[in-house]
Amino acid sequence: MKNIRDNKRIISTIVCVLSCFAFTNVSAQDVANGSATANVQTALAIVSTQDLQFGSVFQGVSKTVANSDAAASGIFAITGSAGSGISAYMTLPQYISTATGDDRMNIAFNNSDLSVDSTSNADPSAFGDG
Amino acid sequence: MKRNLLILFFCLLLASTHLSAQNVTVNNNLSFGTVYPGIPKAISKTTAGLAAEFFISGTAGNEVTIEFALPTYMNIGSSNMQVIFQETDCAIDTSATPDQSNPEFNNLDPWHTLTYRIGSSGLYVWLGGILVPGLTQSEGSYASNIVITVTYTGN
Numbered sequence: 001m002k003n004i005r006d007n008k009r010i011i012s013t014i015v016c017v018l019s020c021f022a023f024t025n026v027s028a029q030d031v032a033n034g035s036a037t038a039n040v041q042t043a044l045a046i047v048s049t050q051d052l053q054f055g056s057v058f059q060g061v062s063k064t065v066a067n068s069d070a071a072a073s074g075i076f077a078i079t080g081s082a083g084s085g086i087s088a089y090m091t092l093p094q095y096i097s098t099a100t101g102d103d104r105m106n107i108a109f110n111n112s113d114l115s116v117d118s119t120s121n122a123d124p125s126a127f128g129d130g
Numbered sequence: 131m132k133r134n135l136l137i138l139f140f141c142l143l144l145a146s147t148h149l150s151a152q153n154v155t156v157n158n159n160l161s162f163g164t165v166y167p168g169i170p171k172a173i174s175k176t177t178a179g180l181a182a183e184f185f186i187s188g189t190a191g192n193e194v195t196i197e198f199a200l201p202t203y204m205n206i207g208s209s210n211m212q213v214i215f216q217e218t219d220c221a222i223d224t225s226a227t228p229d230q231s232n233p234e235f236n237n238l239d240p241w242h243t244l245t246y247r248i249g250s251s252g253l254y255v256w257l258g259g260i261l262v263p264g265l266t267q268s269e270g271s272y273a274s275n276i277v278i279t280v281t282y283t284g285n
Contacts, residue, residue, distance in 0.1 A: 026279070
């Protein structure tokens with residue numbers, strides 16, 4: 001009688017565990033947490049810090065302003081993420097005109113009229129010396 | 131009584147062995163790297179090292195369902211940045227020689243449940259996406275969670 005009770009107990013234990021096993025087999029689940037990452041750089045910004053100033057000029061007398069002229073050359077400051085490459089384009093005028101547009105005069109930009117300084121102490125008169 | 135305990139022990143051992151047979155791990159996170167305000171950036175699911183890669187191990191031949199909980203934004207503090215997962219941004223390879231650049235099952239929809247069988251070399255899942263930083267997006271390191279859930283179907 002005792003053996004029968006023991007056997008029943010064993011069978012019920014096995015059935016119970018195997019039931020759990022069978023259930024696990026159907027619903028076994030695993031979850032993993034990944035991520036998406038990105039590093040946003042500083043936005044580009046450009047400001048005109050100084051206009052190109054020819055000052056006083058006289059009829060028939062050409063005047064040149066060097067790009068190394070700290071007080072009169074046009075200066076633009078570009079800020080953004082240090083070390084990032086950028087491209088810059090300029091749309092240049094062919095003439096300077098009066099406010100009303102009644103009169104105008106020729107302005108020429110040579111292909112060496114531009115300088116760029118990316119050092120921490122930009123100085124038109126000492127280009128690239130930082 | 132001892133015999134009962136011994137049987138119970140072996141049954142539990144068997145059951146626990148079976149539970150550990152299925153596993154999903156993150157091999158690689160989706161990395162957009164450096165991005166600039168106003169310039170969207172896409173990472174293809176076939177780009178090794180940048181696309182997210184998940185590996186599912188388990189009994190070869192068993193069928194599993196794969197479900198993603200995908201973010202719509204990446205965050206840093208109170209700043210959000212839109213991230214888009216298109217309906218072709220997922221790929222799976224269950225072959226013996228998984229190849230991310232030419233996956234067995236390509237252009238899958240990560241927004242819907244995917245059902246595949248684990249191969250002899252497991253099952254690889256790759257995920258790409260598109261990041262859309264705003265013109266005035268604040269600088270910084272953004273992140274968001276991608277949750278993958280893998281479930282045996284019993285088939």
